[in-house]
Amino acid sequence: MSLRERKKERTRLAILDAALDLFLEQGYESTTVEQIAGAVEISPRTFFRYFTSKDHLVLWFHDHGEQLMVETLRLRPQGEPPFTALMHAVRAVLSDMEGSTEDEHQRFLKLRRILDENPQLIGQSVARGAGTERRLAELVAAHRGVDADTDQLSHLIVAFAMSAMRVGFECPRRDGSVPEITGRMAETIELAERSLRPGWDL
Amino acid sequence: MSLRERKKERTRLAILDAALDLFLEQGYESTTVEQIAGAVEISPRTFFRYFTSKDHLVLWFHDHGEQLMVETLRLRPQGEPPFTALMHAVRAVLSDMEGSTEDEHQRFLKLRRILDENPQLIGQSVARGAGTERRLAELVAAHRGVDADTDQLSHLIVAFAMSAMRVGFECPRRDGSVPEITGRMAETIELAERSLRPGWDL
DNA sequence: AACCTTTCTGTCATAGTGTGCCACAAGTCA
DNA sequence: TGACTTGTGGCACACTATGACAGAAAGGTT
Numbered sequence: 001m002s003l004r005e006r007k008k009e010r011t012r013l014a015i016l017d018a019a020l021d022l023f024l025e026q027g028y029e030s031t032t033v034e035q036i037a038g039a040v041e042i043s044p045r046t047f048f049r050y051f052t053s054k055d056h057l058v059l060w061f062h063d064h065g066e067q068l069m070v071e072t073l074r075l076r077p078q079g080e081p082p083f084t085a086l087m088h089a090v091r092a093v094l095s096d097m098e099g100s101t102e103d104e105h106q107r108f109l110k111l112r113r114i115l116d117e118n119p120q121l122i123g124q125s126v127a128r129g130a131g132t133e134r135r136l137a138e139l140v141a142a143h144r145g146v147d148a149d150t151d152q153l154s155h156l157i158v159a160f161a162m163s164a165m166r167v168g169f170e171c172p173r174r175d176g177s178v179p180e181i182t183g184r185m186a187e188t189i190e191l192a193e194r195s196l197r198p199g200w201d202l
Numbered sequence: 203m204s205l206r207e208r209k210k211e212r213t214r215l216a217i218l219d220a221a222l223d224l225f226l227e228q229g230y231e232s233t234t235v236e237q238i239a240g241a242v243e244i245s246p247r248t249f250f251r252y253f254t255s256k257d258h259l260v261l262w263f264h265d266h267g268e269q270l271m272v273e274t275l276r277l278r279p280q281g282e283p284p285f286t287a288l289m290h291a292v293r294a295v296l297s298d299m300e301g302s303t304e305d306e307h308q309r310f311l312k313l314r315r316i317l318d319e320n321p322q323l324i325g326q327s328v329a330r331g332a333g334t335e336r337r338l339a340e341l342v343a344a345h346r347g348v349d350a351d352t353d354q355l356s357h358l359i360v361a362f363a364m365s366a367m368r369v370g371f372e373c374p375r376r377d378g379s380v381p382e383i384t385g386r387m388a389e390t391i392e393l394a395e396r397s398l399r400p401g402w403d404l
Numbered sequence: 405a406a407c408c409t410t411t412c413t414g415t416c417a418t419a420g421t422g423t424g425c426c427a428c429a430a431g432t433c434a
Numbered sequence: 435t436g437a438c439t440t441g442t443g444g445c446a447c448a449c450t451a452t453g454a455c456a457g458a459a460a461g462g463t464t
Contacts, residue, residue, distance in 0.1 A: 003460070003461085004411075004412085004459090004460060004461075007460090008412085032448085032449065032450090033450065033451090034449085042413080042414090043413070043414050044414095044450090044451095045413075045415075045416095045451095045452090046412085046413055046414070048450085048451065048452075049412080049413080052451090053450075053451075054451095119333050119336060120329050120332055120333070121329075122329075122332050123325065123326070123329025123331065123332035124325070124329050126325045126328040126329065127324075127325025127326050127328065127329050128322075128325065129325065130321045130322055131321050131322070134321060149374055149375050149376065150373075150374040150376065151374075152369060152373050152374065152386075152390045152393060153393060153397075155369045155372070156365070156369050156390065156393060156397065159365035159366075159368065159369050160362060160365055160397075162365075163358070163365045164358065166361065167354060167357045167358050167361050168354070170357070171339075171351075171352075171353075171354050171357045172351055172352040172353075172354065173351050174351065187354065188354045188358065191354055191355060192358060194402075195355075195358065195399055195402040195403075196398060196402075197396070197397055197398060197399050200397040200398075204431080204432080205431065205432090206430085206431055206440075206441080209430095209431090209441095210441085234420065234421090235420080235421070236420085244442080244443090245442070245443050245444075246422095246443095247422095247442075247443060247444075247445090248441080248442055248443070250422065251441080255421075255422075256420095256422095
């Protein structure tokens with residue numbers, strides 16, 4: 001990893017940390033890009049070279065998780081029921097989260113508090129993921145040998161899986177350590193699996 | 203209905219129609235508020251008095267449907283399983299849609315095409331509904347006699363219901379008349395109900 | 405070291421969304 | 435008609451976001 005790349009990574013994290021702290025201190029809406037840029041001593045223009053938008057700061061983790069899900073999904077065995085495969089992909093995200101550094105954990109906990117205080121941002125993350133959700137539905141449809149444009153079940157499978165993940169992330173809203181939260185997310189996933197009729201996703 | 207109110211309603215619909223047509227002609231992003239305002243001969247300032255944002259134009263129907271759902275939900279019998287009650291609320295939205303005027307149908311079909319071409323807007327509608335989804339979860343939790351903050355199942359019930367509604371709305375993506383589309387949405391709802399284990403939402 | 409190339413950064417200009425404020429016009433009612 | 439309420443337009447302003455360009459920093463070459 002070159003000096004250049006390391007510096008970029010350091011700047012990116014500095015922006016992210018400054019922003020998360022400012023959001024917690026004075027609220028998401030009340031914090032401007034100018035303030036964030038000022039806190040890390042860069043120009044506002046440079047901010048937008050690291051993050052495509054203000055929202056992007058909050059959706060950073062979401063993007064990461066989503067990418068991980070897609071990758072995991074491609075590696076699942078062909079014969080596996082689609083919903084089960086998706087649940088494994090979600091679990092891969094949980095494992096990744098548990099295995100990250102203490103700094104990452106802190107960022108995750110801060111982010112969770114910010115999302116809790118700004119419900120519209122949770123929807124924003126769905127907004128960002130809408131395209132991916134559609135792509136996932138296409139993967140599932142292909143796997144099931146049906147047409148993604150007309151098969152409702154493929155879309156429903158993905159929508160249910162993402163719902164379970166989202167509910168696990170948001171609820172319960174009590175604070176806690178990262179392992180506690182991922183533990184509860186795992187519970188929600190199992191709850192979702194138990195709620196569905198065996199073989200519904202074939 | 204006073205002259206004032208009728209005039210307001212007429213202006214609102216004029217704005218909406220002009221905007222939907224412009225979005226279809228030249229795309230959502232490429233259309234500015236100034237253009238929309240110009241097309242109905244009002245000032246941009248006045249536009250924002252009718253719609254809180256550009257997004258709001260597209261989310262207009264969503265807001266309407268959501269409001270209808272909450273109202274329906276309050277009228278459902280106490281003993282009914284929560285998910286069943288939610289499904290009835292969704293059906294109430296479908297009936298309302300089927301019972302509206304030809305103009306409303308045209309707007310709905312245009313909107314559907316716009317949403318199809320701009321996937322991020324679908325997520326936006328979820329973003330807008332995030333708060334309501336939380337409130338619905340609280341209603342469900344109260345109904346089940348549990349604490350909304352800690353009970354994951356209540357949130358999952360609402361999330362699944364909203365997923366089913368969304369999938370029904372988006373998919374299949376073929377065009378069709380309003381009754382065809384609502385018919386397919388009803389199918390998706392039934393599919394969701396069949397996919398779940400009986401008694402899962404008690 | 406001096407040099408050139410590539411990449412990053414800041415400045416400036418610009419477009420677009422959204423809001424507060426105030427004067428004025430339109431509608432409502434006595 | 436006159437008083438009152440509400441809607442409208444114009445203006446200034448804050449904020450997000452992007453394109454263009456010049457200069458600084460990093461990387462490699464001789």
